[in-house]
Amino acid sequence: MAIKNVKAPLTPAVLHILLALSTGQRHGYGIMKQVKFDSQGKVKMGPGTLYGSLGRMLEAGLICESDKKIDPDLDDERRVYYRITKLGQKALAAELERYRDVVAVATNNELLPVTYAYGA
Numbered sequence: 001m002a003i004k005n006v007k008a009p010l011t012p013a014v015l016h017i018l019l020a021l022s023t024g025q026r027h028g029y030g031i032m033k034q035v036k037f038d039s040q041g042k043v044k045m046g047p048g049t050l051y052g053s054l055g056r057m058l059e060a061g062l063i064c065e066s067d068k069k070i071d072p073d074l075d076d077e078r079r080v081y082y083r084i085t086k087l088g089q090k091a092l093a094a095e096l097e098r099y100r101d102v103v104a105v106a107t108n109n110e111l112l113p114v115t116y117a118y119g120a
Contacts, residue, residue, distance in 0.1 A: 008091075008095065009098060012043070013049050013053040016045065017035070017045075017053055017054065017057065017063070018057075018063075018088055019092070020035050020038065021084040021088070022084055022089070022092060024083075026081065026082060027079040028047070028080070031050060032044075032047075054082060061085055061088075062087055062091055063084055065080055066081040066082060
C-alpha cells in the first residue's frame with residue numbers, strides 16, 4: 001500500500017523511531033534510549049541520524065511536535081516531544097506488513113536458521 005509522501009521501504013532509522021513513538025510521545029534522547037532498548041542494544045542511534053530523520057519525518061507528516069509535556073515540573077522546557085501521526089501509524093503498519101511478507105517467503109523457502117530448545 002503506497003502512502004502519499006512516504007517512500008517505501010522505510011529507512012531503518014525511520015522504522016525504529018516510529019516503533020519508539022508508537023507507544024507514546026518522547027523527546028529526542030528518550031527516542032534514542034527507546035530504540036536502544038527495543039533493539040536490545042543492537043541499534044544505537046546518534047544525534048545526527050536522529051534529528052536528520054526527525055526533520056524528514058516532520059516534513060512527511062509521519063510525526064508531529066507535541067504541545068504536551070510528560071511532566072512539566074520534572075522536565076526541561078527546551079525539550080521537544082514528538083508523537084506519531086495517523087499517517088505515521090499507517091506507514092508503520094504498512095512497513096510491518098511488508099516485513100511479515102518477507103519473513104513468510106523466507107519461511108516457505110526454509111531460509112530461516114533452525115533453532116533448538118537446548119542449543120545446537
